[in-house]
Amino acid sequence: MMSETYVECLVKKKTSSGMMFLRMLTIAMAVAFLLAGLFLFILPALLVGLAMAVAAYFVYMNTDLEYEYLYLDKEITIDKVMAKTKRKGVTKYEIESMEILAPVKSWHLDEYKNRTVKTVDYSSGVEGQPDKRYAMYYDGGIKVILEPSADMVKAIKNIAPRKVFTD
Numbered sequence: 001m002m003s004e005t006y007v008e009c010l011v012k013k014k015t016s017s018g019m020m021f022l023r024m025l026t027i028a029m030a031v032a033f034l035l036a037g038l039f040l041f042i043l044p045a046l047l048v049g050l051a052m053a054v055a056a057y058f059v060y061m062n063t064d065l066e067y068e069y070l071y072l073d074k075e076i077t078i079d080k081v082m083a084k085t086k087r088k089g090v091t092k093y094e095i096e097s098m099e100i101l102a103p104v105k106s107w108h109l110d111e112y113k114n115r116t117v118k119t120v121d122y123s124s125g126v127e128g129q130p131d132k133r134y135a136m137y138y139d140g141g142i143k144v145i146l147e148p149s150a151d152m153v154k155a156i157k158n159i160a161p162r163k164v165f166t167d
Helices: 017-040 043-063 107-112 150-159
Strands: 006-012 065-072 075-082 086-094 098-103 118-121 134-138 142-146
Touching: 006 150, 017 043, 065 150, 098 107, 107 134
Parallel strands: 118 142
Antiparallel strands: 006 065, 065 075, 075 086, 098 134, 134 142
């Protein structure tokens, strides 16, 4: 019988101040146009208000984000959780195709720095003290920024000890 390791980790993405402003602006405009349309009986204002309310909904869903990492059976699955209500699968990474997993500022990543790769960020976007983000180079062409828990890093290191560094 093969024992499978299962670890999950939830990371809240920090909302930028620009996106917070956009969220507030769309809500304020929706309220203003809806009130103008209702009380002054202006149909175009009511329609604009409804359109702004829809826009505010989508802005809110895409600014209140969490990433859920799930490690199971030599595979990392990443889901996006929008406004704690809607889950969307983002991607899967096979540990066998991973080249390296190390802290973002690790010297182990020095030889990878000059590569031209597509970078995707599934972390909180915050450089903490200490920085808990990790960089994973995957399949020769992708750099993935993650913020895994210590348990998840340990589970991956058990499977691929020569590819995982914790410095």
